Amino acid sequence: MTLAALRSPRLLTTERLMLIPPGRENLADLIRLKGDERVFGWMLHGVRSAERAREELEDDIDFWEVRGYGTWCVFERASGDFLGICGFMERPDGRGVALRYALWPECRGKGYAREAARAALGFGHRAGLARIIAVAREENEASRAVLTDIGMAPAGEFRHQGHRMLMFESRG
Template identity: 90%
Template sequence: MSAAMQALKSTRLITTERLMLIPPGRENLPDLIRLKADERVFGWMLHGVRSEQRTREELEDDIDFWEVRGYGTWCVFERATGDFLGICGLMERPDGRGVALRYALWPECRGKGYAREAARAALAFGHRAGLPRIIAVAREENEASRAVMADIGMTPAGDYRYQGHRMLVFESRG
């Protein structure tokens, strides 16, 4: 990686008390393949689990998105151990609803506050980057994700149906 690219990437790095959020690079592909192929994690996400090829394509899209938009998805690591915990970030929703906060961490991370910590940091970054409204969407039955959204200050902003599921929309206005 060039010095200029390294400097640019470091301005997009977020550290919290326990986490480090780093824009994804090709070196993260093995972790992303495992995460996105896991039904326990990506079974909840829009379009479900990903193939290895689709994960490769999404990584390239994520890298490009950062270059164009100045925000995107981060790989989330525990600072103390360096362990890969999952992803969190801001992406344009394909359905036109706007920029959305999304997060997907290993099930072993649940109940430890990591999703809240990463989501809060990503949301703050997005508002500092000039995004006036950021949404998040969760299935009605995904109580854990809904709790994260509420705990970081997002408020209910509607609902819709998708593939037989009631989807709840939350928003944050910066």
Template identity: 75%
Template sequence: MLPVGLENLADLVRLKGDPAVFSTMLHGPRAPERTLEELEDDIDFWEVRGYGIWCIFRIRDGAFLGISGLMERPDGRGVALRYALWPEARGQGYAREAARAALEFGHRAGLQRIIAVARETNTASVAVLKALGLRQCGEFRNHGHRMLVFESLAADRAGNAARED
């Protein structure tokens, strides 16, 4: 995984503009102009916070698979885990691996609480979050959809790691 940069714009425009990928995301698929604005925000976020969104590439051939990372939610709920992969990259463990890396990075960077939000009907995302040990801590409605809020607490992860040793 590599932090996003302007060199990733073409891949991000395709990914974020594709309804098969972004229809379940907050605000849905993006226009190219919006994707550029988000990319610039992501680059700035890395510079200010020291964490953010990564691009995910397959090791064996360098194929762009999607994105994962951490970003401040625009609704004020906190720093959130995010991931979005091409449909053909799903079901192979990439989302779980990338999301786990982002969570661990965030907690090592000092974040005590990281949330994740998934549409209730996005069963694949909900399964990834549960597999990573996030627990549901709330819900809200967004454009008629029930959104589930999950959280990962640094104290819980430290306790789990100590029990595993």
């Protein structure tokens, strides 16, 4: 990581985490994360191939340049370990800008997703996003708890690939 990246207004820090916009140096971590069924099996479009993860990284870099917000790579500050991703995407179904997060299963139960999601949500509203949504499968109780705990309110539901999807929103 460069000194310029550490001084960027796009960098978020919390008590335990550092959220950094992704760069090509993160590709190997992103391929592992996005190729893991335990992590990306819950995500829209599911597990990614290495090639698809590479394409998404390029899209994420471009998204930051165009929008001024996007997805961060999440690192533990104390160890520097890559924990996963958190940030924003434009939902392909037209529902709006959505908060998303995906961290390694080993991170569960430690509050990392909650901490990262809260920081990202605050950044999004400060960046001018008046409405931010999030979507979770009905059976994903952990994700639903995170969204509720960071102040997002229920905002409807829909079905996707046989799953009941619950939508949440935050208005800044």
